[in-house]
Amino acid sequence: MILGYAGKVLEVNLSTREIKETKFNDKLLRDYIGGRGLAAKILWDRLGNKWEKVDPLGPENILLLLTGPLTGFFPGGRTCVSGKSPQSNGVIGSTVAGEFSVELKCAGYDGIIVTGEAEKPAYLFVKDEDVEIRDASNVWGKDAKQTVSILTKECRELLNKRFPKKGEWKEPAILYIGPAGENKVRTAVVAAKWTHAAGYGGYGAVMGSKKLKAVVVKGSMPLPEVADMEKVKELIRVVCDDVYESELWRRWGTGSAGYEVGAKTSSEPIRNWQEEWHNEKSFGVDQFESKVWVKPYWGDFGCPTTCLKIAVVKTGKFKGAITDNPDYELQAYLGTNLGIFTPEENVFLASLIDDLGLCGIQTGNVMGFTAELFQRKILTKDDLDGLELKWGDAEAFAALAKKIAFREGMGNLLAEGTYRAALKIGKMKGVDVLQYAVQSKGIGIGAHGIRSEKDYPESYSYACSVQGGDHTSTACLPLDDFRSELIMTFNDSAVYCYFNIFGVPRNLKFEFYKAVTGIELTQEDWVNTKALRILQLQRAMLLLGGPDLKWKPKIHDSNPPRFYEPLPSGPYRGKTVDRAKVEGEIRRYYEAVGWDENGIPKTEVLKKLGLDDVDNALEKLR
């Protein structure tokens, strides 16, 4: 058994209520590590031969909650959530911060595989080897804050009753869905601690389709044995010292970017990306700091960065709104992208989005898209059930978010996400509205534009990513670049927060991996073999797609039309992405990762990686 792992995975079939333990052999764990890599492997092995037919929101889909060998040891604990994505129909390694993964490893499990579909709302309660499927009817329909509060109380009482002499039990860790997940909204998240979310992928809808409201875990064992604890301690110190010294992400989190990414790099979505530059000083980090941040540092297990800041609106119209920061992505998507430029309105919307269990990025993307259609009079007040969706009207967007979460009226259509909604609205109105959809392969693009070339400079960042619009996993050359999708795959497979590695030597993560597992892994071996293998699996499942949508590289390995419009304002006014140049760069990227001119992984590359079955499955696409 490889060190650093608990050594087994919990497998729960919600249809049959069967609970068992599954073990993965050492070779498989060496190759796929954990988290995102392991998720791709499990999904391919179990669903690969029928991938195109698997409905992401049907009982045959598999929900994965996975840790990695570095989880709990590397500062900044996260959990990787995966499955067949109801957004891209491929596989996303979506991670969420918090103590869940640490509790899970301490309970003796490296992950949870959830299959089937519960008959009625259920939650899973794991206390070490005691695992039970419990009735969730008292929390079904409840928002994030109510769910956390009820389940924390209920499960602590259970623990106190079962172990009366133990003393006070700390709260167990909880992953849950809000009403949006229950209603199978494709922009729903799997969330933790009110404000933390695995957003990309739409796995809240998968959890909802299985009628699984939450997973609650208390582990009382230590984290697994490691190969060299002294070395682990030393490397933790290197990471922490760097973070404390550099203060990068620590003081403001990403909360300074709501102003800076607009004002300085011209790459912030504004009114559905019609602009990417603004100079609204009302949205400066100092305003968030002095008006709404009541707790300046909030973090998760072992994290020196604590990039989160708790924000509360204590007076005025939006009194009572609570969220974290908001971080940059939500400043942009629930702020500037909707024409909103004040901390109070931004906190109000982020708080509501948390409560509903929606993804701030994806929902902000589809709401911005809708507002632009309203601006262009393609959608009317009548289409929107009486809503005047004007830029900057936080209350109108709040009303729309609720409609989406509960699939009411127009919300039912928008709950399908920007791309699917665009197809339907286009048909309904007889207008091509895909030109206003800022997404890639069903996934709304993260709040970092490429037109100014000052932020995410690759013209193919999103076009070639196996995770579509996910800004935390973008395509980049050379393949071993710090920002490359292949390097990001390591963070999400070993499962820790990459915000803690910005300032440390690039090789530290592999040294850390060796100190924990005892296994030598070079960056070269990772990039050229292991990560490349995971990438091919993800690419294969993305292209096989289905059942409702399929992606054709010639059409869909491209940027949203908006990115080819010149920037209309700011210091980079006029700059845009050159179509001819992108095509050349996409081909260069295909070549580097071993895809043919049509974007399909090449036979010889797949065979060399031992993926013969993937090669067979892709034959029909060639």
Next chain:
Amino acid sequence: MRLPTEKKQIWIARDLSRCSGCRRCEIACSLFHEKRIWPEASRIRIFMLVPGTDFPHFCAQCEDYPCVQACPAKALSVSRETGAVLVDKEACIACGQCVEACPGRIPHMHPTEDYILICDLCGGEPQCVKVCQEGSWNVLRIVSKGDYSYNLYARKPEEIARNLALKIYGEEGDKLI
């Protein structure tokens, strides 16, 4: 009055509302005492009954040491040197009476062994304070032990969580616990 030359006992001053919830104290404590990263075996524990109200819960060294007095097995004693409560693992019968006696229900049972866990100040150099200071959180700070009612800091997790929720979230805090 102590003489200036006399070695003073320490106390860990605690500013609960500053806690970031980074839990490095739990990691440091369990590594020191158990040689493993083991949150449930840490003598200092971060409770987060309401998100954002993370706080450390650990022995306050009450002047009257009710836990020591309540122990039927004489397994608990007070260190002359540090003033910390010491647990005699062999003598402890894991009856839990010290938990009941503690106004904050702070002692808790070792997750796998039959003895109680109480902060022993690491013999005078608390590891939790070191890491907390490294991060300059200043939640935990070593001060000289004075003539104060330290038992005020021995409160139950629910009570502390409620206080902090109201302090941080205002009236909303009431609905959140």
